[in-house]
Amino acid sequence: MQGYLSFWNDNISYALRGCILIELALRRRIAVHKDPNRRRLPLAERLIEVTDDRQTGETILDETLRMMKAQESERMSINSWVDLLSGTPTRSPYPNNSDPLAYSITGETWNVLKIGYQLKQVRERLAKGLVDKGVLRTEKRNFLLFDMATHPVADLRVKDAVVSRVVALLTAGTSAVPPAALEAPGTQMRTLRTVCLACSAYAASVLDNAFAKLGYEERETAFARCDDILAEFSAWPFGTNSPGGSGSKRREGPRIAMGSSGNSGREAVVGLLVEVRKELVGGDEDTGCELVAGVLEVLSKLDSLL
């Protein structure tokens, strides 16, 4: 049974909830609420607002968007939303803070608590969506005592393309972002999208699966690179985490062991920041991307990365 999307990996469930918010933000449906005072709050504590409630055509995104729209009268923070979507609304009890979860479990808020329940089967529903898109197929398997529907990969090219993008991004040796790391030209936010993909996969603990074809050293370097990228992109404006600051401590061990591989890596991360800044709408005023940074910050705090 090795190789099945392990059902003991909780990180992926949590990371997928973060991805829902990131995808909605990239599609310009939600953003950080534009309040000049928000800068006093830590990034992950800033409130989310719905900026466009048109359907996306993706059921899970649309469901989430509807719930967020219904919650507009009592906006909640990035942190709270990731927790709520994961069905763990107790992770951040701030008694003196305006976080609505902390004090009121009445009417509206109670509805919100049900969201985690409603989104419970996100993984299975995503898999079914991928069956509809022709990427996975459904197979009945006999597991000793019971039959179960499983979803093997039907179109390996699609999966390989995703793997190639991540590997190209994390093994880039110069400041130029390799085209192989990006979606087709004309795709919206395509540099930031691959950054989010790598960072979310890292937080979901599925990155080593993508590194199957890399040797040990390449793999360690790629992990360290992803760690650097996550540190830079989990701050707003992007790239304002001081180098060597709290953000990039985690993988110090392997990085020291590798000696001087840091320089070209640093260049590549800086190049990435330059490219992503070109994609921002209104630079530091891009509240959608500010939200993306906030979600990445939440994901960077996951136990899997500490």
Add this chain to the structure above:
Amino acid sequence: MSENSGLSRRRVNTVPVSSSSDPSSSSVTSHAGSAFAGGNKIAFDPRDLERDEEESKAGGKIPPLTLMEEVLLLGLKDHQASLPV
């Protein structure tokens, strides 16, 4: 084929140009055509308009897979399957 049966092939909205001299053209253009890249004709769908609007607001094409789907896919090993959990 009954009109109210569940599934039917979409028809192209446009009337084939009558001046066309190719005798086979009317039969070729009477169905919705292929949706695959390189297919010559695709039915007009009201959703196409929405997609155009979407793209102009989002500043480019929306990729075929969502970020969630891509992360899930990375978690699967080749020739293996996901369990419904």
